[in-house]
Amino acid sequence: MHRLRRYLPILDWGRRYNRGAFMDDGLAALIVTVMLIPQSLAYAMLAGLPPEMGLYASMLPLVAYAVFGTSTTLSVGPVAVVSLMTASAVAQIADAGSVAYIEAAILLSLMSGGMLLVFGVLRLGFLASFLSHPVIAGFITASGVIIAISQVRHILGIKASGDNLLQLVTSLGGTVADSHLPTLVTGGATLLFLLWVRSGLKPLLLRLGLSDYWAGMLTRTGPVFAVIGTSVAAYYLDLGARGVSLVGHIPAGLPDFTMPVLVHPAWRELLVSALLISIIGFVESVSVGHTLAARRRQRIMPDQELIGLGASNMAAAFSGGYPVTGGFARSIVNFDAGAATPASGILTALGIGLSALFFTPYLAYLPNATLAATIIVAVLSLVDFSILKRTWDYGLSDFVAVAITIFVTLGLGVETGVACGVLASLALHLYKTSRPHMAVVGEVPGTEHYRNVDRHEVITRSDILSLRIDESLYFANASFVESRLYALLDEQPDARHVILMCTAVNEIDLSALEALESINRQLRDRNITLHLSEVKGPVMDVLRHTHFLEELSGKVFMSQHHAVKHVMAVEDEAHQNKPHNWVI
Template sequence: MLKRYLPILTWLPHYHKRLLGADVLAGLIVTVMVIPQSLAYALLAGLPAVVGLYASILPQLIYTLFGTSKTLAVGPVAIIALMTGAALSSVAATGTETYLQAALILSLLSGGMLMVMGLLKMGFFSNFLSHPVISGFLTASGILIAVSQLGSLLGVESSGFTLVERLFTLVPNLATYNLSTLLIGSGTLIFLITMRLRGKATLHKVGFPLFLADLCAKAGPVFAVVITTLITWHWQLAGAGVAVVGDIPNGLPALSFPWGDYSLWQSLLIPALLISLVGFVESVSMGQMLAAKRRQRISPNQELVGLGACNLAAGFTSGMPVTGGLSRTVINYDAGAQTPAAGAFAALGIALVTMSFTGWLYHLPIATLAATITVSILTLVDIPMLRQTWRYSRSDFAAMAVTIVLTLGEGVEAGIISGVTLSIALFLYRTSRPHSALVGRVPGTEHFRNTARHDVETASNAALLRIDESLYFANARYLEDTVYNLVASHPELEHVVLICSAVNLIDASALESLDAINARLKDSDVKLHLSEVKGPVMDQLKKSDFLEALTGRVFLSTYAAWREFS
């Protein structure tokens, strides 16, 4: 029991020296790599850069205790930072005390929700974020984030959380661009893209061993940070209008509780729920993917508990909402992390930097961080997926398109809520008009297929009607219409057999309709039969009076019904 909720108890007792070496190395690499992105994502959310560091310390340590993934690294991530910024700016102005407070409240709410969902085993909840909605949401968020960074890359003011707002505030200010910022920003951007696309191959070609070439290519952002910081420091560009990170107080965050108004808590409820679900889906799908590669397993419900604890920790230590991040996790995995201890070492590393070396970050240009964000989120934009989905299913595409358009046009919350709502509505609509088929026997077999698609044998006085959907309130009336039309257009019928092989559920409304069909057919001297009723459905029908009222029989197989009537 204790082991279920504290997975550290399953691996720590077997910890040994060989693991320690690998984990310390991974922790060191992660420390260096994630500092730039942690600062960047805090800025993306409209928060002081240091918040990104705070949110990478205690949450990651807590995950070591509660997490079931061996390699997941927890901290601020791009999408969650974007959603956080949108949520906070709807309740407070950037830079105010309330804005900071709201970030903590958001973390606590999200942490509480995740934990409750985990304890109640409600991980299935996240399944309602369908694949097209998630992928549309990531694409649109990627575009939104890229546009939001454009201002920082050029040294121009811009604000807002929809595409239109961003562009409307950005374009009029374009003439005020800062040349030094533009050079640093675009230079970093080109460097990072080159490193990402060619870095590994080129370095390997000039003689680096493969592992080191890979590591150096991945460390592109670190090099960019060091070089542009040195340039900005050397020429004192901060005085020439280049925005820099500036003063960061040395020291660890104090433990605190963000009291705030009741109304503030209330208005952050929906954003917290969405952030929780999106964060969970991002984290758990990556965790599962990496676990599968090493033949390990993770427990989604315990992950909810773990991520919940991480967000509570973030809320108590001046952080921001966190989740398992794509890039930091991949760095950790590739750096050879063996157990969650690697995460703990990285957390300690970042704590050390926060305590003593934040002064080194003073001259780090914001434009460098903007370039880092832009390059890393462009991987989220998945245009081929749009084409694939269009080809496969128009209704999946519709959900995806609505998510993208509304995320860009109305913001992240509107986008994701509309996408989920539309997915569910389309599914319900589809199941409310079920496919059904008159089937006949494939000659010489006991197999029955659609008369319209296959060359099959039929009987003249009996219709074999296969209903391709569970019968429930949304399609109960449709079923009645289908059967009545069938009987009306085939006056020679004496028997109607409903083949229930695809009927997984008959609810009370559908039972009412079946009763009505049975009675109406009786009036027309047509008998109603059922075949291939599944065990669970049959169990339930036995609890009603329908089977006694049924004018016909219940056949185990369609073939048995066929033998009776042909």
């Protein structure tokens, strides 16, 4: 039963569910539902899909995550970055809005869900660590810029296209003179209103006497007021007849549960895109989940999160949706609204389902410019170019990775950008670990501690080279360690003993072992003894299964201090027993 609860967390929190939790979840679901309806429509438009698909992707995936996910407050559904990646991937297969385009988007969700499920079963959640947070921040920043610029055409009422910043700006520049005034007024007014809501509505509500909680909740539902206001204006002013593009008819009802087209000619072309969407979606979701869980002193399990997100994407595919993940904005609202359990997601799905049944006819007059303004304001919070300065101040390698990700994403598109970000992260990791920090250490006077000779006043001896290696030893750095050791010995010709301090060495692979064996032989040929100190238990377990310890010219010591004192005693004894040539 315990093993089953591990894969079905609902069996754990469900048996403790009570009326109080239901009331908390119900209130949170009501607030999130109100926010999600315009957001889901907007992100579907961003993905180049019919607006109802945004609603479909916000129903069954929430239920699936509630069953399999481990976060109490994470809200799963369409998000800006994944919607942009979906549009970028599927646009290579078919024209936006076509049946083939819709089928490819659904297939992409199915493929992404399948990959995430496999990763979860194989417990590969640790792979997310290979994509550093600065790289993710850089990718999201660049994607936010592309998303915002791509929506300007809807605000201006013109046609423009492009997969990267240069293409978009060039396309917009060529058609900006054809801007449609009624659309510009509608979109511009909505954009200004939403920007004011973000910064000015909450202080106004606080001055009117509302509590901080309700003022914050009403501020987050600002897009709903924009949707209602512009839809009413479009109806009474007949903006559609004046050339303003409207959402139009949205089919009322729940999605059909159908089998996606499995034998699709585009699956090979979508394979890499599905993998990138899976990685980005998982990293974003886990980041949000960890942040919110920490606030309540809870925790999430990354491997199970893979299964939860995989099930959510599979559910989206079987209900006419497209790829989903945990969204930051909606999860924050869910958290602040007091969601107690994942049941809030089920209740939210119920609310969106009721909206799809009874309220979609009222969305027919919703201007596309309103949805574009909603997207622009939402993604502006994602844009954070300060990450460049922070990484520059902290370290060159992180700055290079972030800069590559941002500029490649802006210049070549989202898929190329995230691929380069992953490669840059891995390359920089390999570079840093292939050139580990190695410090010559000496005894801090009056203690048994050993520190870097370049940073501290320490005691050293010319016949002993004490060297601390601050990295695990593996194939990528074995040659560097060997070369560095010989270079230090050339600078210290009187050395008769080398003591490798292995405090930070957590692993020694076969290539590194062969390098140590070579070092041991060459030092022996030069009448230099090799010793090891402070070797960790797991590393010693591995070494004991080899012949290295038998062939080691010196010894292995529990501490650096004991090693140095032993060598000093050996050298002093050797000097005392050495015959003297008396010159008379």
